[in-house]
Amino acid sequence: xxxxxxxxxxxxxxxxxxxxxxxxxxxxxTPLIETTGxxxxxxxxxxNSIVEWNILATHNLGYPPLFFIWQxxxxxxxxxxxxxxxxxxxTREWRGSPVFAVDSKNLYFRAQSDFSxxxxxxxxxxxxxxNQNFQAPNYSLGSGAKGGGGNFGFKVAKEGADIxxxxxxxxxxxxxxxxxxxxxxxxxxxxxxxxGFFHLYYTPDLPTTPLYMGFETAxxxxxxxxxxxxWVSGLAFLNSTGQIELFSVPSGTHGSIIVFKDxxxxxEVIQLSL
Amino acid sequence: MNFGVKISLPxxxxxxxxxxxxAVYSKYDTFKINETATPPHFGQAxxxxxxxxxxxxxxxxxxxxxxxxxxPSVLSHIDTGVINSGNRGSIIAGRVSSNPSASNExxxxxxxxxDTYLYINIRQHTSDWTGAGAVSLSIPxxxxxxxxxxxxxxxxxxxxx
Numbered sequence: 517x518x519x520x521x522x523x524x525x526x527x528x529x530x531x532x533x534x535x536x537x538x539x540x541x542x543x544x545x546t547p548l549i550e551t552t553g554x555x556x557x558x559x560x561x562x563x564n565s566i567v568e569w570n571i572l573a574t575h576n577l578g579y580p581p582l583f584f585i586w587q588x589x590x591x592x593x594x595x596x597x598x599x600x601x602x603x604x605x606x607t608r609e610w611r612g613s614p615v616f617a618v619d620s621k622n623l624y625f626r627a628q629s630d631f632s633x634x635x636x637x638x639x640x641x642x643x644x645x646x647n648q649n650f651q652a653p654n655y656s657l658g659s660g661a662k663g664g665g666g667n668f669g670f671k672v673a674k675e676g677a678d679i680x681x682x683x684x685x686x687x688x689x690x691x692x693x694x695x696x697x698x699x700x701x702x703x704x705x706x707x708x709x710x711x712g713f714f715h716l717y718y719t720p721d722l723p724t725t726p727l728y729m730g731f732e733t734a735x736x737x738x739x740x741x742x743x744x745x746x747w748v749s750g751l752a753f754l755n756s757t758g759q760i761e762l763f764s765v766p767s768g769t770h771g772s773i774i775v776f777k778d779x780x781x782x783x784e785v786i787q788l789s790l
Numbered sequence: 791m792n793f794g795v796k797i798s799l800p801x802x803x804x805x806x807x808x809x810x811x812x813a814v815y816s817k818y819d820t821f822k823i824n825e826t827a828t829p830p831h832f833g834q835a836x837x838x839x840x841x842x843x844x845x846x847x848x849x850x851x852x853x854x855x856x857x858x859x860x861x862p863s864v865l866s867h868i869d870t871g872v873i874n875s876g877n878r879g880s881i882i883a884g885r886v887s888s889n890p891s892a893s894n895e896x897x898x899x900x901x902x903x904x905d906t907y908l909y910i911n912i913r914q915h916t917s918d919w920t921g922a923g924a925v926s927l928s929i930p931x932x933x934x935x936x937x938x939x940x941x942x943x944x945x946x947x948x949x950x951x
Contacts, residue, residue, distance in 0.1 A: 522797050522814075526825060539825075540814050542797045548809055548818035554950065586863050586949050587884070601902030601909060602949040603884025604865055638863070638950060643809050643818065672794055672816040684822050684946035685860075689795060689814065693822035693946065696865075697813075727867055727941075729882055753881050754869075779823060779865075779943045782834045788851045789838040790912065 524691055527669065535655035536724075536780055540689075544652050544697035544777045547582055547642035550575055556588070558635040569617065569624040569746065575641050580618045580747045582644040582729070582774060588636040605637065617734055618646075620743035646731050646747060646772045647740050650701040655777055657723045699726060699777040703740065706732070706764050706771050716762040716771040727776040728752055728760045736768035747772065821865075822946045829854045831944035835910055837899075839871075839936040844914065852910040856903060856944050863949035864908060866901035867941040901942050903949060910940050 521542030529537040540546065553573055575581060587605040614635060617624045623641055669691030673679045677686035684690060699722070706714035720726055730752025738745040752773055755761040762771040794816035798807035809815045824831050835852055856862055868886045885900035900911050 521800060540797070542813045543800060545799060545810075545813050546820050548812075548815055548820060549947075550818070552819075552948070584863075584865075588950055601904045602861055602863065603900060603902035604863070604882065605884060638948065640821075640863075640947070645810060670795075674819065684824060685948065687822070688816045688819045690822055692826050693824055695821035695823055695945070727865075727882060751881075779832055782830065782832050782941070784830070784833070786833055786835040786852065787838070788835050788910070789840060790849065790851060 524670070526694065527692060534657050535777070536657045539691060539694040539778075541697070544655075544699060545644065545650075546695060546697050547644045550577065550581065550641045550643050552638065552640045554638045556636050569626045571622045572616070572625050573623045573639060573641060574621060575618075575623065576621055577641075577643065577645075578620050578743070579645040580620060580647050580731075580745070582642045582646050583616065583618055583623055584640045584642075585616055586638045586640075588638075602638075615748055617746040617748040619746045624746060644698060644701075644774070646701060646774060647703055647770075648701065649703055650698065652699050652777065654722055655699070694778060696727075696776050697778040698774065700775040701772060702775070703770065703772045706762065706767075706769050708767065714764045714767055714769065716773060718760040718773045718775060719758070720760060720775060724780055725754065727779065728754075729774045730760075730762040730771060731774075732762065732764050732769045732771045736766045738768075738770065740770040819947070821863075823943050824946055827857060827944075831856065833942055835940045835942070837910075837912075837938040837940065839912075839938060846914070848911050848913045850909055850911050853907050855906055856908050858946065860948060861905050861950040862903060863945045863947050864901060864903045865943045865945065868899055868901065869939040870899060871936050871938040899938060899940070901940050903944070908942065908944060910942070 523531060523538045523541040525531040525533065525537050526539055535541065551573060555572060585605040586602050588602050614625050614627060623639060625635065670689070671679065671687050671691065672689040673681065673687050684693060700718065702716070702718045704716050706716045709715045730750035731747045732750035733740060734746040734748045750762050750764065750771055752760060752762045760773055760775065762773055764771065795814060796804060796807065796812055796816065797814040798804040798812050802811045809818060837851060865882065866884055867882050870886055884902055885898045898913050902909050902911070
């Protein structure tokens, strides 16, 4: 096979103007949505002692997939008033938040040990495998300027949906949109560091600071290839040396760092001050 | 019906490729950010915190209409700008608190949506918290201004019902 593939640029950009301007490219996988659903009003820990895993959804993909959780409203402990917003939930950052996990069959949730909460969330389960390494080539920013372009592109409607619909939810693909594309998946056993904790690193050699997420096995000594091993959201962050770092307290956990090519940091900056 | 678009990853025969071996596979939905929306549905807000934020109130820093008739989902990446224990509080999250060991309800920088708007809000609790691992927005003695960054991406995909 030769160097063949396909790429689609943003409206107004030359298709050869650089990887940053691509909305689809055969070089980077787009996380496909396997299923989504809403769970509202589930009292997940009414007696403050239930910490077992509960099945939230069954996917049966045969591998642990990347998932996202959006939470409605607050955790309900501060007496906040006003509209109940929706925000993406980072599940390992705070005590009191529910913990979510996937294995090769299901998406799960459980309470943290001594906190209660009401589960009000939307979940998305994708078809991206988080316990298998993947590495795409480095991408380029390109130098092409937006040239105006015309009304062209492509769209693929969902089965039964009108191809002329103005609702973007009616399309599986639409060239007037862009979304996450995966640059790398790095997995491995977290290694001890001088701080006494355990770490997995990914060093991005990229022209921009990418978005990233981290997962780790729920228990020490879990086999990362065992279909029943649960993977929970991990604490991944950008450290002071520019590495993406997955941090864990217990030894013996395996981790996974997901690095996204897209979406990029937008070029235009909104300046705010307080 | 058997129609659509399928683009395999490099080195994979498209006729044999599974969905996981494809860069694009139109049978499945994807996350979609409208590139033509005004105001833009992807943005990078740089927030200069010149002094301690107002205490015990939610202060809105940024608010734009998203234009959807439904509540969308928003992916946000928050960098508090504070280096603590050699690390930055820089993660995909809807809300980053100053105290990762406690509830995140009292002290935070957040990005969220409701049925009409996208918001970037800040809330500072009565007292600062300075424990190990904190990613505080206003550590006592910190040099101001502190620069925080919020990247946001509004997906057309449903965020709630």
